[in-house]
Amino acid sequence: QSESIELGRPLTNKHIKRYCIIDDLKEIHVKISDRRCDCQCSNRETTPAFTSVLTNAQSVSRNVAITFDRVVVNIKDGYDTTTGIFTSPNKGVYNFSSTVMNAQGQTLWGTETVLDLFPEYKIVQRRIDALENDNKALKVEIDALENDNKALKVEIAQIKDKQIRPAFFSTLSKSAVLSNSNKVLIFDGVKVNRGGGYNPSTGIFTAKRDGLYHFSCVIYGDNGKDVGYQLNKNDSLYVRGYSNTGPHEASSISVLVELKKGDRVYIKHRHLGSDRGSYWK
Incomplete structure (x- = not known):
């Protein structure tokens, strides 16, 4: 059964009980992490992962990160509940998902800045942008040279034509x-x-x-x-x-x-x- 929760109103005990499945997920995670279980995944303790929820409604402004303050899972401690920012502890490909609900008919815009977590990507992207700009400049220069070449060919043809007396x-x-x-x-x-x-x-x-x-x-x-x-x-x-x-x-x-x-x-x-x-x- 789904129920709307208005933005700006704290979660009640009723709501927390209805979302007790989160606690069940946490318990399952603990069981999976136990070395005595049958799972033999070699990277189960080294793969960064986190799950966090919002216990109190927040009034957000533009370009301000939403802080999901209740951590359910935070392997490798990448997620900071005080800032709402995840910092990648390891290099790799990450999958992120989020669910946000607004109230009172207000529009809520969200932006995902996952690439901000990878400074090396930004460096490469800046290099790509610079190369693309250089490529555009080279194309302009090549077009100018081609036009000059055409003009020179016409001039050479005219000179040759003048040299040939009919x-x-x-x-x-x-x-x-x-x-x-x-x-x-x-x-x-x-x-x-x-x-x-x-x-x-x-x-x-x-x-x-x-x-x-x-x-x-x-x-x-x-x-x-x-x-x-x-x-x-x-x-x-x-x-x-x-x-x-x-x-x-x-x-x-x-x-x-x-x-x-x-x-x-x-x-x-x-x-x-x-x-x-x-x-x-």
Whole structure:
């Protein structure tokens, strides 16, 4: 049968009698400790153990230890009834349990500071905390170094790109039939393509960086045919060229072009007309 005991009210004789089982436990403990019993446990007298109860209700305040003042068992005298603190006499793993009851609807918070009994654990824990902080600092430093490394790689790539002067030389692998005024002449026979700016699949050169570029082109009209062509910068006409009628007539253009990164230059076919004299250089 259970009965509530209010905090702040001392235990009566009635209550003590109802908890006489504690005395029975003490008697059993004495019997077990007797060397004449059949139990042959080698560490029964050396293992620290204690059991203590509260004989009078206590009014407790924050961060104050509750003193269980009536000792039932206290092997190795680890428990102090005046302070309510157990001090471990031996190094090892301990099991603790407690039962606390409050009264009059008040809230009672309890904290177990078992690890406070092991100062060596605190030392190790402080070392672990310090190592974790060092590890965090190292991670921050590693992240900063990785960012610096990425920035250096970009800078090195830019330096290498500046050291490589773009240049290309390409020819027609076979004669081209020009029937479309918008057809780009694709010089597919690449001999040199330093920097990879020229695309032999499209016939277009794309500037990899800003600069002043020089382009030259030679066009020969087969069988004495007139050939009109032009050099474009992006989608705009830059200069025209013309291969005159004759058995072995050829035409060439040579130009300087200011380009920004991403600008495109290419040769395209054009119909001949009255504008032969414009854009000639």
